[in-house]
Amino acid sequence: MSLAEISDDEIINEDEVESTEPVKISPFSMLKAGPEPPFDLDGDYKNWLNASREQRKEIMRKQAKIVRRKQENYYKSIAREHNNVLLKLGKDDELKDWKYDYISEEESGICRRFLAEKTYLGRFKVAGEGERRLKNKDLQMRNDKKIKSDLSQYLLHYRPPDRRVLIASNLTFNKYNRVPVYCDITEKPEDVIIPSSLTFEYIDNNIVNDSVERNLAYALKLGGKKENQICCDCAAKGKECYENIDCQCFELNSKMSRLQPLKDDQLTEFSSRKPILFKHIFNTYYNNIGFACSELCGCLGKCNNNATFLIEKNLFPLEIYRSDMEMGFSVRSTVFIPAGTPVVEFAGELLEEAHVPLEHAEYAYQCSSKDDEKWELLLDRVNFEPAYDRLLRQFNKQNYYIDPTIYGNVARMVGHSCCPNMEVVRVYKRSLSPAHVNMIMVTLEDVYPGTPLSIDYGYHYSQRLVERCKCGTFACRNSKAKDLQHLNVLKLAEVIKEIHGHRREMFQRTVLKPMERFRNKSL
Numbered sequence: 001m002s003l004a005e006i007s008d009d010e011i012i013n014e015d016e017v018e019s020t021e022p023v024k025i026s027p028f029s030m031l032k033a034g035p036e037p038p039f040d041l042d043g044d045y046k047n048w049l050n051a052s053r054e055q056r057k058e059i060m061r062k063q064a065k066i067v068r069r070k071q072e073n074y075y076k077s078i079a080r081e082h083n084n085v086l087l088k089l090g091k092d093d094e095l096k097d098w099k100y101d102y103i104s105e106e107e108s109g110i111c112r113r114f115l116a117e118k119t120y121l122g123r124f125k126v127a128g129e130g131e132r133r134l135k136n137k138d139l140q141m142r143n144d145k146k147i148k149s150d151l152s153q154y155l156l157h158y159r160p161p162d163r164r165v166l167i168a169s170n171l172t173f174n175k176y177n178r179v180p181v182y183c184d185i186t187e188k189p190e191d192v193i194i195p196s197s198l199t200f201e202y203i204d205n206n207i208v209n210d211s212v213e214r215n216l217a218y219a220l221k222l223g224g225k226k227e228n229q230i231c232c233d234c235a236a237k238g239k240e241c242y243e244n245i246d247c248q249c250f251e252l253n254s255k256m257s258r259l260q261p262l263k264d265d266q267l268t269e270f271s272s273r274k275p276i277l278f279k280h281i282f283n284t285y286y287n288n289i290g291f292a293c294s295e296l297c298g299c300l301g302k303c304n305n306n307a308t309f310l311i312e313k314n315l316f317p318l319e320i321y322r323s324d325m326e327m328g329f330s331v332r333s334t335v336f337i338p339a340g341t342p343v344v345e346f347a348g349e350l351l352e353e354a355h356v357p358l359e360h361a362e363y364a365y366q367c368s369s370k371d372d373e374k375w376e377l378l379l380d381r382v383n384f385e386p387a388y389d390r391l392l393r394q395f396n397k398q399n400y401y402i403d404p405t406i407y408g409n410v411a412r413m414v415g416h417s418c419c420p421n422m423e424v425v426r427v428y429k430r431s432l433s434p435a436h437v438n439m440i441m442v443t444l445e446d447v448y449p450g451t452p453l454s455i456d457y458g459y460h461y462s463q464r465l466v467e468r469c470k471c472g473t474f475a476c477r478n479s480k481a482k483d484l485q486h487l488n489v490l491k492l493a494e495v496i497k498e499i500h501g502h503r504r505e506m507f508q509r510t511v512l513k514p515m516e517r518f519r520n521k522s523l
C-alpha cells in the first residue's frame with residue numbers, strides 16, 4: 001500500500017505488518033526523515049551505490065593503499081587540523097556565538113560529577129541498587145583510598161602508526177563531511193580483512209521504509225501537515241528562539257525539560273550555543289529530551305534553539321580506524337572537542353522492535369519506549385489533529401529502534417567504554433513521532449585529538465564484554481588495576497580530574513604551544 005492510499009483513520013496495527021528479511025532495499029523506497037544536507041560528490045559514488053555488499057568489499061580491497069606520515073610531523077598534523085577548525089569558525093558567521101574553548105571550571109565540575117556518577121552506576125545490574133548506593137552519603141564521603149596506578153597511562157590518546165592502510169578515503173562520498181577509514185593492524189593492503197560492517201549505505205538522516213513501517217511513513221505524512229508541524233517564525237520578528245516565550249519550538253523544548261525530575265536551576269538545557277551539561281544521572285537518556293528548530297522555521301534552524309546545529313556544521317573531522325583485531329573498527333576525533341558538545345547523530349533505519357532482525361541487535365539503538373507516561377503527559381500538552389494525536393499515542397505502545405546495519409553513519413562504529421566520553425540523548429525536530437527523533441551524541445568531558453569516541457552500551461550489553469572489554473579507561477571492568485576497581489564517586493571524580501589535567505597539559509605542550517610559534521606561517 002502506498003502512502004497516498006492510507007486514509008486518516010486507518011492507523012495500522014503494527015502486529016499486522018510482517019517483518020522483512022534484512023536484505024538490501026532499494027534506497028528509492030526509503031523516506032528520509034529530514035532534509036538532505038549539502039552534498040559535493042567525492043569519489044565514485046555511483047559505482048558504490050550499485051554494488052552489492054560483496055562487491056563493495058572487493059572495491060575496498062582493491063582501493064586499499066599505504067599512506068605514510070613523517071614521524072616528526074605527527075603533532076604538526078594535529079595542529080593543522082586544529083587550525084582548520086579555527087579557520088572554519090572564523091569564516092562562519094553562524095558560528096560566531098559558539099565558543100571553541102575549554103569550558104569553565106564550574107561547568108567542568110558539573111561534567112566530572114556526572115561522569116563519576118555514571119561510571120559508578122555502570123557497575124550495577126539493577127539501576128535501583130546503584131541509585132540507593134549513590135544516595136548513601138556515607139559511601140560518597142569515604143575517600144581514603146590511595147591510588148597506586150600511574151594514571152598517565154589512561155590518557156587514551158590513540159596515536160596511529162606512521163604507515164597506515166587506508167581502506168576508504170571518504171566513506172560518505174561527500175566533500176562536506178569526510179570520513180576516512182584506516183586499518184592499523186596490518187602492514188600490507190592485500191592482507192586487510194574487510195568486514196560486512198563497512199559496506200553499509202551512508203546516510204545523514206534517519207530513514208523509514210514505507211513498506212515495513214507504514215505507521216511511521218504515515219506519521220511523516222501527517223506530521224508534515226501544517227496543523228501538526230511544530231515550527232516558528234521568530235526570525236521574521238528579529239528575535240532569537242531560545243528563551244523566547246513566543247517561540248513555539250522553544251515552548252516545546254521547555255515543556256520537555258520540565259519532564260526532568262529536577263528543580264529549574266538544575267535542568268539540562270538543549271540550546272545551540274551553550275554546552276549541554278547533564279545534571280541528573282538517573283535515566284539520563286529518558287529524562288533528557290529536547291526540541292529543536294528546523295529548516296521549517298523562519299530561522300532555518302540556525303538559531304540558538306537547535307541542539308543539532310553543530311552536528312550539521314561537520315566541524316569536527318572524525319576517522320574510522322581499526323587498531324585491534326577483536327574490537328573491530330572504532331571512531332576517533334582528530335581535533336579537540338569541548339565538553340557538552342553534540343558531535344554526531346546516530347542515524348539509521350527506524351524500526352519497531354519486532355522488525356529489528358536479531359542479527360542487527362548488536363547495532364540497533366532504542367529511540368522510544370512503550371508506555372512512557374511522561375511522553376503521554378507531553379502529548380496531553382500539545383494540540384495536534386485528532387488522527388495524528390491518535391497515531392502518536394499508538395506509537396507509545398511499542399518500542400522503536402534506530403538500526404544502522406544497512407543504512408547508517410559513522411556513529412555506528414562508536415565503541416563501548418566503562419567511563420565513556422559521550423552520552424546519547426534525543427532531540428526532536430518538526431514534530432513528535434519516532435520518525436522525528438534525532439539521537440545525538442554529546443561529549444561528557446573535553447575530548448582531546450586522537451581520543452576514541454565512546455558511549456556506555458548499558459549494563460547488560462557491556463556485561464558480555466566484561467571479560468574482553470578493551471575500552472582502556474582507568475575504570476574498565478576488565479582492567480587488572482585492582483586499586484581502581486571499587487572507587488566511590490568522589491574518588492572517581494578526583495581520578496577523572498587528574499587524568500583530564502594530564503590530557504590538557506599534553507595538548508597545551510604538544511599542539512597549542514607549538515602552534516603559537518607557527519602563527520603567521522602556513523601550517
Ligand SMILES: C[S@@+](CC[C@H](N)C(=O)[O-])C[C@H]1O[C@@H](n2cnc3c(N)ncnc32)[C@H](O)[C@@H]1O
Nearest residue numbers: 197327328329363412413415416468469470471
Ligand atoms: C556497535 S559495534 C561497534 C563497531 C564495531 N567495532 C565494528 O567494527 O563494526 C559493537 C561491537 O564492537 C566491539 N566493541 C565495542 N566496544 C568494545 C570494547 N570496549 N571492547 C571490546 N569490543 C568492543 C564488540 O565486538 C561489539 O559487539
